[in-house]
Amino acid sequence: MTTIETPVPQPSGTLSPGSRLFTLASRYGTFVAFLALIAFNIAVTPNFLSLQTLNVNLTQVATIVIVATGMTLVIATGGIDLSVGSLMAISGALAPMIFMGQFWQVENMAFAVALAILIPVAVASLFGLFNGLLVTRFSIQPIIATLVLFIAGRGIAQVMTNGNLQVFKNEGFQFIAMGRIAGIPAQVVLMILIVILASAMIRYTVIGRQIIAVGGNEKAARLTGVPVKRVKLLVYMISGALAGLAGLVVVARNSASDANLVGLGMELDAIAAVAVGGTLLTGGRANIVGTVLGAFVIQLVRYTLLANGVPDAAALIVKAGLIVLAVFIQQRADKR
Amino acid sequence: MSTLLRPFAIKSSGDLARLSVILALFGLILFGALRYDNFVSSYNILSFLRYNSMFALIALGMAFVIITGGIDLSVGGTAAMASVVAALCSPYHWAAGLLGGIAAGLAVGALNGFIITKMRIQPFIATLATMLAAYGTGLLLANNQSVSVSYDTGFTVIGQDDFLGFPIPAWIALAVYVLGWLVLEKLPVGRHILAIGDGEATAGLMGLKVERTLAAVYLASGALAGLAGVILASQFGAGQPTEGVGWELFAIASVVVGGTLLTGGSGSVGATLAGALLLAMVFNILNFENGLGWISLSAYWQSVIRGTFLLIVVVLQAKLMARHNAP
Numbered sequence: 001m002t003t004i005e006t007p008v009p010q011p012s013g014t015l016s017p018g019s020r021l022f023t024l025a026s027r028y029g030t031f032v033a034f035l036a037l038i039a040f041n042i043a044v045t046p047n048f049l050s051l052q053t054l055n056v057n058l059t060q061v062a063t064i065v066i067v068a069t070g071m072t073l074v075i076a077t078g079g080i081d082l083s084v085g086s087l088m089a090i091s092g093a094l095a096p097m098i099f100m101g102q103f104w105q106v107e108n109m110a111f112a113v114a115l116a117i118l119i120p121v122a123v124a125s126l127f128g129l130f131n132g133l134l135v136t137r138f139s140i141q142p143i144i145a146t147l148v149l150f151i152a153g154r155g156i157a158q159v160m161t162n163g164n165l166q167v168f169k170n171e172g173f174q175f176i177a178m179g180r181i182a183g184i185p186a187q188v189v190l191m192i193l194i195v196i197l198a199s200a201m202i203r204y205t206v207i208g209r210q211i212i213a214v215g216g217n218e219k220a221a222r223l224t225g226v227p228v229k230r231v232k233l234l235v236y237m238i239s240g241a242l243a244g245l246a247g248l249v250v251v252a253r254n255s256a257s258d259a260n261l262v263g264l265g266m267e268l269d270a271i272a273a274v275a276v277g278g279t280l281l282t283g284g285r286a287n288i289v290g291t292v293l294g295a296f297v298i299q300l301v302r303y304t305l306l307a308n309g310v311p312d313a314a315a316l317i318v319k320a321g322l323i324v325l326a327v328f329i330q331q332r333a334d335k336r
Numbered sequence: 337m338s339t340l341l342r343p344f345a346i347k348s349s350g351d352l353a354r355l356s357v358i359l360a361l362f363g364l365i366l367f368g369a370l371r372y373d374n375f376v377s378s379y380n381i382l383s384f385l386r387y388n389s390m391f392a393l394i395a396l397g398m399a400f401v402i403i404t405g406g407i408d409l410s411v412g413g414t415a416a417m418a419s420v421v422a423a424l425c426s427p428y429h430w431a432a433g434l435l436g437g438i439a440a441g442l443a444v445g446a447l448n449g450f451i452i453t454k455m456r457i458q459p460f461i462a463t464l465a466t467m468l469a470a471y472g473t474g475l476l477l478a479n480n481q482s483v484s485v486s487y488d489t490g491f492t493v494i495g496q497d498d499f500l501g502f503p504i505p506a507w508i509a510l511a512v513y514v515l516g517w518l519v520l521e522k523l524p525v526g527r528h529i530l531a532i533g534d535g536e537a538t539a540g541l542m543g544l545k546v547e548r549t550l551a552a553v554y555l556a557s558g559a560l561a562g563l564a565g566v567i568l569a570s571q572f573g574a575g576q577p578t579e580g581v582g583w584e585l586f587a588i589a590s591v592v593v594g595g596t597l598l599t600g601g602s603g604s605v606g607a608t609l610a611g612a613l614l615l616a617m618v619f620n621i622l623n624f625e626n627g628l629g630w631i632s633l634s635a636y637w638q639s640v641i642r643g644t645f646l647l648i649v650v651v652l653q654a655k656l657m658a659r660h661n662a663p
Binding site: 055077080133138140141143144147151152153154155156157163233268271275281282297311312314315319320321323324327328331 | 407451455456457458459460461462464465466467469471472473474476477480490495522582585590592598599634637638639640641642643644647650651654657658
């Protein structure tokens, strides 16, 4: 993972037309791709311009955006979090167990629902802290450190539920997915709220600047007094908590929790959204709005392919190509 | 650079880790032999070797990749796709199945090498993407279901039959490990691979062909994953497009347990084999323990145990590294 680049001598002053193209592509490429996808769908996909299509896409993209926002912060510090999908499974398994009274007798349902939201998110955030400790205390590479919970986390969720499907109907809890606030699906409101908070944190707060500083140059950040370890712990905790929240949204949406499936492959979608959205995977940058756009592009690509009868397997190949292309363009533009 | 000048004595923390994995392996075998009646039965030994040869092959490729400082997350998807290709080719000739599977692996390896060396994308992202692509291709070729192999051309001999009393997959793995040991320890290219892991820029300045060596390493990892896919198809009688999930983790864990540093620049072929066998032995012993009835662990515990094992190893390795780096 430690690729050291030999500095390539660059002609000073003028940019070659090629690298200017990469810069343009990295700055506006995602947006152009987004517009192109919409234009393509309007032309080709039947019934694309309908409220139902909008609803389907918005609700599906919400969980990706929530997780990818945390992932953006982690990647901005130069890390990565592979455990998000497994943490979604853990929190998704915990919540129904709480409000269905598997741990203790439920007397007040409103209270139980509040706990069923707070405890899983807190637990997921503690697992995030565990990731962070492995990265900071033991200096384990983030890929390997979060690989531990990527493997073990889903197992923990499966052991907790014995691999069984938990089916439930609970209006209070399911409000986070099914409810509507001013006509907008609650999960979409949740997504917008999180995106605004995260963007504000990056732009206006000290901790936000510190996150960027750690990813940009860790040594320099430490020398200028940035509490590097604490910043890293925080981003892994945020990523864990957001993954936990996304897990709740998924099980609430499905009226069921299946530890084998909740959040499966989410780490890929989230990383892809971040990469397509223009955040450098090597750290030092956090483009939350870009990540949202990236998530929309990935969701729209999947929707376009499925709505036009392309098999799911081919969609995988397209997604792979998209990730490679996006990262390639970002890195080229950065190197100019 | 210490690895380049390494004498035979225990000089580095890596050597200590390698020695301890071999000791741990013998300890586990002794434990199993004393505790369970049928542990050293020929049935258990042969089926253990037959099944785990696939993982040993993948672990060897992963070891080479990790020694260069990279990682190959695509091996599981590659093995799955190769098993499908092998199954589709098996009706023509047993060798067509074998070569077809290996060629499928080579194709993914070549793609990895291209994306990593030419497009200069981090190995982790590049192989994550090709993992998706390999699974997608496998599913497309197989039409989303497992593909039965031909039983008429002798293709199943590769995975199911014995030669001189030992399973053929075990012979294949042994041959490949000997080859891998020769490459890493005895050939110049082995030194180059170690040097690249120590520092790509330095290796480049020394005049080593960094890109070509890296591409060759990913090609080898792909070919070994393809070979594992061939054995998978041959052993279970079907190409399985959804198999292989988590294989990359098993391989990474084997390499790490074998004392190879994830930062690259050092590693050993023999210890990787010991690491793969050790991990497999843990599960073999858990199965026997379940059989005794004292404990009862559902299949879901497997991933928890695997994760915990990985955790213990990387934390120990980090501590060893910290001590090694301290003045």
